[in-house]
Amino acid sequence: MKHMFNYCAIDWYEDELKANNLDLHQMVQDFGVDGIEQFVYSLDPVANKYKDITVGVHLNYWPYWMDFWLKKAKRLKQQFRNIRERNKYFKDAMSCDEWLSVIRRNIGAALALGPEYLVWHVAESNNEEAFTFEFNYSDREVLTAAADVFNSVCDEIPAHIPVLFENLWWPGLRLTDVRNVKYFFDRVQRKNVGIMLDTGHLMSTNTRLKNEAEGAEYVLKMYEKLGECRSLVRGVHLSCSLSGAYQRSLSHQVPEKLDMETIWRHIGNIDQHKPFHTEAAKRILETIKPEYVTHEVGYDSMKDLREQLPIQLKACK
Secondary structure (H helix, E strand, C coil), X not given: CEEEEEECCCHHHHHHHHHCCCCHHHHHHHHXXXXXXXXXXCCCCCCCCCHHHEEEEEECCCCCCHHHHCCCHHHHHHXXXXXXXXXXXXXXXXXXXXXXXXHHHHHHHHHCCCCCEEEEECECCCCCHHHHCCCCCCHHHHHHHHHHHHHHHXXXXXXXXXXXXXXXXXXXXXXXXXHHHHHHHHHCCCCCEEEEEEHHHHHCCCCCCCXXXXXXXXXXXXXXXXXXXXXXXXXXXXXXXXXXXXXXHCCCCCCCCCCHHHHHHHHHHHCCCECCCCCHHHHHHHHHCCCEEEECCCCCCXXXXXXXXXXXXXXXX
């Protein structure tokens, strides 16, 4: 079982490391973990000094993409103020084929880091739906389209590198219905695939969880319900999200000011990325026994990371 923490080499973090004379390689050693899971946004390989400690790579993803893929021009116009905004979101892709080329380039940038595995999100929600929870597409529709997208680009990935599909609480791969899990993987035309089970995302599908013990019990209950599909779970994104009170307080109305700050605050209130403090974390890992564990705690600074990560690492022992 390899343990990592999540990292993205953005200027914010890189500048802080430099300003405080910190070294990420040394932090990996100090934390006693095996490396990092890097989030790669780029489309082209970049000089990256963390290749030797990168165990996995999380590919770029688009929370909203179904209308583009299905060529729903009217709905697309409702989501973007102008064509420039749409082009920026889809990284200058003007068609489905061009978007697939964008995804291929992102995969190439990820592979340049020599990862042991790749992570791929399977979900769909536009900004309004993230608040209203009145989704335009069903789980099955998202799973069908996601498999089609993946099948169109999976030849870009060497056969020995597993692709682990991650669950969210939006339509797609929620992991709350084994029938949908089977449906999705039956459609995927690649052998070396599996599931990256995100505990925080799974906990966010149950608004009645009150503490870590209940959260772990729910995660393991959903895991057991996967039946034979449990063998697909090869990795765990470990964090705690007890956001039921916040979710129950929602009016499910679109805010008057729907800017990125409002959206990210809302998503962060649901998907809290807090560290586990109790043996609930250990119980999850001892039951699932994943190959990979990414301690996906939320942090705005290296100081946050150095305070939050040891809490969860201790809880796993």
